[in-house]
Amino acid sequence: MPIWESLTNSSPAEILKNIVDVLLVWFVFYKLFTIIRGTKAVQLLKGIFVILIVRILTEFLGLDTLRWMMEQVLRFGFLAIIILFQPELRRALEQLGRGRLFSRSALQEAEERDRLIEAFSKSVSYMAKRRIGALISIERETGLSDYIETGIPMNSNVSSELLINIFIPNTPLHDGAVIIQRNRIAAAACYLPLSENPFISKELGTRHRAALGISEVTDAITIVVSEETGAVSITVNGDINRNLSMEEFENQLRTVWFGPEIEQTNTSLWKWGKRKNG
Template identity: 60%
Template sequence: MNFFEDWTWTTVIKEIIDVTIVSYIIYKLILLVRGTRAVQLLKGIVVLVAVWAVSYIFGLLTLQWLMNQLFTFGVLAVFIIFQPELRRALEQLGRGKIFTMPATEEDQAMNDRIEQVIRALNHMSSRRIGALIVFERETGLSEYIESGIKLESQISTELFVNIFIPNTPLHDGAVIIRGNQIMAAGCYLPLSENPFISKELGTRHRAAIGMSEVSDAITVIVSEETGQISLAIHGQMVRGVDQESLISKLHEELNPRLKKKPRERTSFFTRWRGDQHG
């Protein structure tokens, strides 16, 4: 009896492992074809399988024979039609990418988004083009998004530059980013009423500080007068942020897995203590 029980549990464990592996492979294959023309082809295959099932259930012999013939030659057709996707899958398998954790893909997507923003900031900073970019986090910013022009577009350097070109309709407002999308441009932000803010700071900087006071959003500013890049978060502002520090801070704050302890997070501001006081 003990042997039988041991054999049963061993079988169950093996079946669980088997199903888990197969499920994971199917999941990775779905990620691989997502967003490609293969999705539509897969839908067509599902329809054919459904037709075959109906012919089998209701005994439609002619239709069933036709579907059997189609499936016989369809295997070869699938390999021909899905050749690009299959080749890409084999290449990723050879590079060991197909079995990487989803977090790696998320990190890469985060890197790409931040890179697009940094490139835009550098371009505008060198040309002294004023800009105001807000990253939404836990606190929803829908009311501020509705105050601007909805875009819901992909994040790109070129789009940022076009939005903030002087004397254009969206130039004076803020761009709000939610996840991997630019939700809106030309948005109105609340101005800070802090009386201790330096008189040197203009409307963009006051709006950035105001947004950081009423939400947990991160706001990056490019000064139109000096080209200086500043960052506002937690009701504080850092002026003259260098590229390396800005990239590090954006990764730390926008990626929950990389967040540091609050004690360490505040140290980012200690080198520029008193910036908002002049």
């Protein structure tokens, strides 16, 4: 076979160079996929694959007219991709400019994790003491873009002050869910699907049913503060943990969000960073 012959005739240095070349290409595609994951670009990407498959089939079946149409689509497809993927391309270039597209230090990730956990803890504690109802959903692997589109776009940094202000009663954004995407507040006043589980306790209201509903169809983590009792709950994977103390809330949020193995590393890196900056 030509490929086998080319490998046998190549020097070890050339083989290693080709392997590195292929790995780099796959890495670039992987990073691009992580950027567009959870956005409409994923659906558009599926459409492009369908067009490519149709183009191959037209060649195989000899459908000349349809093949010509697919060739025209592919010919102008590059310009269409730039137009359709404009937000994703802009975000990728911004991350590249910040030096964050291909690498991010463990210390930076640990600091960001601690900042987010602290913001959620402060806001939830404040709202629980004053019985301010809240519903916060955190995107993980499964994209929440469809639900983000039902709310008011924000694209803001996560802070305890902003979260508290959103859920203050009788304000324009308090009714609905806040969705966190890529460590930012993507939107507020979002509608989440209600759980249809008949075995849910009758004590649970609409917020808890919405939190369970989104956890049944996605892998999102959802935080609920009860308006009636001030109780704090977390839902994930169709399960709900109710009446959590603030210490339990913080520990469970850290565990389900970042994994139990992250906590020790997170603490040590945070302390090391403090010593270094101090």
